[in-house]
Amino acid sequence: MVEKTEPEENERTYPVWPRIIAMFASFAVVAVVFTAVALLSPPPVVPQPELPHIIFILADDLGWNDVSFHGSPQIPTPNIDALAASGVILNNYYTHPQCTPSRGALMSGKYANRLGLHHGDLRPAEASGLPLNIAILPEYLKKMGYKSHIIGKWHLGYHRKRYLPTRRGFDSFFGFLNDNIDYYDYTCFYEEITSPEMKNVSLAIDAADENYISPPTSDAKISGNVKTLFGIDLWENEEVVRDFRGEYATNVFTDKALDVIDEHNVTKPLFLFVSHAASQAGNKFFPLQSPSELYERNNHIKESDRRTYAGMVEALDDSVGRIFDALSQKDMLKKSIIVISSDNGGAAEPGSGSNWPFRGTKFSLWEGGVRSVGVVWSPLLNLEKPRVSMQLMHITDWLPTFYSAAGGDVDDLGDIDGINMWSVLKDDEKSSPREEVLLNVDPISGIGGLRIGDMKILVSDYPVEGSDWYGPSGLEDSNVTDSFDDWVWKNGSFVKDILVETGQWLLSENDVWRQEAMIICGENFLPVSGKCDFTNGPCLYNITDDPCEYKNIASLYPKVVENMLNRLRDLNATSLPVQTKELDPLGDPVCHNFAHVPWMDEEDFDCPLS
Numbered sequence: 232m233v234e235k236t237e238p239e240e241n242e243r244t245y246p247v248w249p250r251i252i253a254m255f256a257s258f259a260v261v262a263v264v265f266t267a268v269a270l271l272s273p274p275p276v277v278p279q280p281e282l283p284h285i286i287f288i289l290a291d292d293l294g295w296n297d298v299s300f301h302g303s304p305q306i307p308t309p310n311i312d313a314l315a316a317s318g319v320i321l322n323n324y325y326t327h328p329q330c331t332p333s334r335g336a337l338m339s340g341k342y343a344n345r346l347g348l349h350h351g352d353l354r355p356a357e358a359s360g361l362p363l364n365i366a367i368l369p370e371y372l373k374k375m376g377y378k379s380h381i382i383g384k385w386h387l388g389y390h391r392k393r394y395l396p397t398r399r400g401f402d403s404f405f406g407f408l409n410d411n412i413d414y415y416d417y418t419c420f421y422e423e424i425t426s427p428e429m430k431n432v433s434l435a436i437d438a439a440d441e442n443y444i445s446p447p448t449s450d451a452k453i454s455g456n457v458k459t460l461f462g463i464d465l466w467e468n469e470e471v472v473r474d475f476r477g478e479y480a481t482n483v484f485t486d487k488a489l490d491v492i493d494e495h496n497v498t499k500p501l502f503l504f505v506s507h508a509a510s511q512a513g514n515k516f517f518p519l520q521s522p523s524e525l526y527e528r529n530n531h532i533k534e535s536d537r538r539t540y541a542g543m544v545e546a547l548d549d550s551v552g553r554i555f556d557a558l559s560q561k562d563m564l565k566k567s568i569i570v571i572s573s574d575n576g577g578a579a580e581p582g583s584g585s586n587w588p589f590r591g592t593k594f595s596l597w598e599g600g601v602r603s604v605g606v607v608w609s610p611l612l613n614l615e616k617p618r619v620s621m622q623l624m625h626i627t628d629w630l631p632t633f634y635s636a637a638g639g640d641v642d643d644l645g646d647i648d649g650i651n652m653w654s655v656l657k658d659d660e661k662s663s664p665r666e667e668v669l670l671n672v673d674p675i676s677g678i679g680g681l682r683i684g685d686m687k688i689l690v691s692d693y694p695v696e697g698s699d700w701y702g703p704s705g706l707e708d709s710n711v712t713d714s715f716d717d718w719v720w721k722n723g724s725f726v727k728d729i730l731v732e733t734g735q736w737l738l739s740e741n742d743v744w745r746q747e748a749m750i751i752c753g754e755n756f757l758p759v760s761g762k763c764d765f766t767n768g769p770c771l772y773n774i775t776d777d778p779c780e781y782k783n784i785a786s787l788y789p790k791v792v793e794n795m796l797n798r799l800r801d802l803n804a805t806s807l808p809v810q811t812k813e814l815d816p817l818g819d820p821v822c823h824n825f826a827h828v829p830w831m832d833e834e835d836f837d838c839p840l841s
């Protein structure tokens with residue numbers, strides 16, 4: 232069961248020490264002696280672990296333009312911005328284009344194609360998962376003495392119990408196993424067309440976000456060729472939590488993270504993976520779900536869905552603030568590395584996220600799909616001022632980076648694709664050791680993308696959906712009047728307050744810093760000569776000069792195209808077979824008392840419709 236955590240949300244509490252002093256003072260005469268002793272004594276020294284605490288807060292589908300530190304004057308993210316303003320903004324940071332591939336890459340340090348997870352997301356009742364013969368981040372950290380906890384989304388397989396996070400190095404798990412849940416009732420609904428003939432007719436369904444598109448066609452429904460999987464997906468370790476609903480998921484996951492921090496023995500290093508549902512759509516029929524007070528907070532946003540979406544993002548930002556506050560109260564910050572990352576770009580079309588001014592949306596290999604939100608903050612970086620990093624980085628890099636920060640030898644990690652960035656993150660002068668990023672290569676869709684240095688190549692067997700530039704820019708209904716910083720922080724920020732109080736606030740000049748993190752591309756003139764048409768061959772962009780992918784320059788650089796295609800083929804040759812499988816009818820929650828479970832390890836169950 233979920234335990235409510237005091238204090239109430241947004242109610243700032245203060246360090247324990249002054250409260251202890253105040254308590255002593257209320258005891259009459261005898262206590263005066265103790266009070267005097269307490270006032271004269273230095274604060275107790277909290278023992279620190281040798282190794283850093285690692286707090287990884289992963290947002291789901293958070294778009295480039297859905298945070299204010301990239302310069303969007305629409306959704307204020309005062310806590311994330313405060314971390315960015317005293318940390319490192321990762322402005323050349325890539326992920327894969329959707330959930331499962333990115334999460335597999337994060338956990339393993341390997342590109343998704345080397346996990347067999349490169350053709351889309353795992354679906355419920357699909358007997359696939361992150362390969363068991365690959366060691367993952369919490370397993371490596373466990374050997375170093377870490378306590379590891381995952382809260383929120385897993386989405387890396389569960390058909391057998393041995394795929395559960397608690398069997399993969401995590402000491403505890405509270406969250407869900409599939410792609411998405413309803414933010415209030417913790418059910419997961421999934422639906423797909425099962426007949427091969429109808430799948431061909433509805434090809435767009437495979438390519439789009441199942442959370443946003445219309446349900447399968449009425450023809451498919453009439454013919455009975457639709458498979459619906461619907462059930463509870465909330466877990467505490469290896470038990471289904473059946474009787475919990477009615478509280479907002481982002482707040483519940485945050486409460487749980489605070490419990491973990493509160494109960495943690497600070498002499499041990501902690502790996503806390505808060506894998507939020509936010510800001511992905513929760514439910515096919517009611518995709519955008521925000522607490523009403525957060526909807527009200529953003530009344531400057533006129534478009535209703537975007538305003539609801541802003542509330543989802545603000546809940547996420549509140550979560551960052553509360554987690555930071557909890558770490559501060561436990562005196563853990565000085566040994567902490569905190570990362571905020573999205574797993575892919577925003578669901579801009581269809582959807583209410585925004586990657587503006589980037590091109591494309593979640594699922595695509597345009598920058599809007601794969602160039603993701605990233606921030607790292609840590610006193611261990613020894614920064615003298617905040618900075619915007621243009622050092623090329625990929626989500627696979629976190630495994631060796633954390634391992635190195637914890638004093639490990641990255642050679643222990645074997646043949647991974649991730650590169651240790653720890654020393655580079657500390658030093659703006661160093662160039663990134665990473666020279667290329669495999670964005671993805673999918674043998675089924677025929678879509679592939681690779682960046683080497685400034686250049687990026689994209690290939691596809693057919694025109695790619697979601698290839699336009701989607702708003703909102705945030706400029707339409709902004710209510711920023713004078714200082715952008717004042718607007719972002721007008722309602723307070725736990726993170727900023729704590730950083731200022733503890734002398735760790737690094738910003739010396741308001742507003743200017745944001746401009747460095749903004750991508751400005753100018754007007755899209757779409758020259759006919761530079762249009763991308765995949766039926767004519769690959770498209771090539773100089774991402775450094777043209778981050779918004781306006782001008783396809785493939786015809787100007789045939790040798791570059793040839794070399795990059797060869798490299799893409801080489802990387803494709805390292806792929807494992809795609810794991811995507813037909814849905815297993817025995818995995819239907821209807822067989823398992825209305826819950827998504829590791830069905831292949833269930834002994835007694837009954838499928839009424841089979």
Ligand SMILES: [Ca+2]
Binds near residue numbers: 291329511574575
């Ligand atoms: Ca995602």
